[in-house]
Amino acid sequence: MVEGLVTRGWVCLDGFLGETEARELASESLEAWEGGDFRRAGVGRGENLTVREDIRRDHVLWLDPENAGPATRAYLDRLEALRGAINRELFLGLFEYEGHFAVYPPGAFYKAHLDRHKGTADRVVTAILYLNDGWLPEHGGRLKIWTEAGRQDGPFEHVEPRMGTLVVFLAGDYWHEVEMAHATRMSVTGWFRVRGA
Numbered sequence: 001m002v003e004g005l006v007t008r009g010w011v012c013l014d015g016f017l018g019e020t021e022a023r024e025l026a027s028e029s030l031e032a033w034e035g036g037d038f039r040r041a042g043v044g045r046g047e048n049l050t051v052r053e054d055i056r057r058d059h060v061l062w063l064d065p066e067n068a069g070p071a072t073r074a075y076l077d078r079l080e081a082l083r084g085a086i087n088r089e090l091f092l093g094l095f096e097y098e099g100h101f102a103v104y105p106p107g108a109f110y111k112a113h114l115d116r117h118k119g120t121a122d123r124v125v126t127a128i129l130y131l132n133d134g135w136l137p138e139h140g141g142r143l144k145i146w147t148e149a150g151r152q153d154g155p156f157e158h159v160e161p162r163m164g165t166l167v168v169f170l171a172g173d174y175w176h177e178v179e180m181a182h183a184t185r186m187s188v189t190g191w192f193r194v195r196g197a
């Protein structure tokens with residue numbers, strides 16, 4: 001995985017989480033979703049955070065390590081190991097992870113973007129884990145990622161949001177979008193950050 005990041009800048013790994021672990025994490029997300037804990041996702045941050053239905057229509061719930069269920073905690077532990085491995089190989093100095101559950105109801109999408117807020121560089125690596133059992137091509141909701149750093153044109157690949165699949169890429173370099181979902185699409189999206197950049 002780390003080698004893929006070094007050589008290509010992005011990686012997709014099927015089965016990063018085993019079936020059981022992934023299913024448990026999906027249930028924790030579903031329970032929170034059904035309990036009404038999610039909020040409409042915004043664009044920008046701080047005072048500039050606004051809901052923009054023309055850009056993204058997902059709903060999110062930020063992970064809170066203090067109040068997380070066991071499967072969420074186990075996933076956070078794995079990410080912590082991944083953070084260490086990336087730092088050892090890439091000397092990136094990633095110091096923390098922030099992430100959220102995301103739900104894309106039918107009709108939701110997220111237009112092409114980079115994962116970096118205007119004027120900031122603190123989000124260095126993006127990691128997205130998909131939590132959808134039995135996802136079919138007709139459910140849409142693919143991740144489209146342009147595979148040349150900095151380019152929002154040219155070659156791209158598609159990733160189906162299947163249970164346990166993890167995608168990792170350099171947050172400021174790879175343009176990506178979520179194509180419209182036609183079934184409820186669940187994931188955990190997060191970022192490894194450096195301090196104060």
Ligand SMILES: O=C(O)CCC(=O)C(=O)O
Pocket residue numbers: 102110115128142143176177178187189
């Ligand atoms: O869920 C995905 O495939 C991508 C989500 C995304 O790009 C984001 O939340 O920034």
Ligand SMILES: [Fe+2]
Pocket residue numbers: 113114115176
């Ligand atoms: Fe993104």
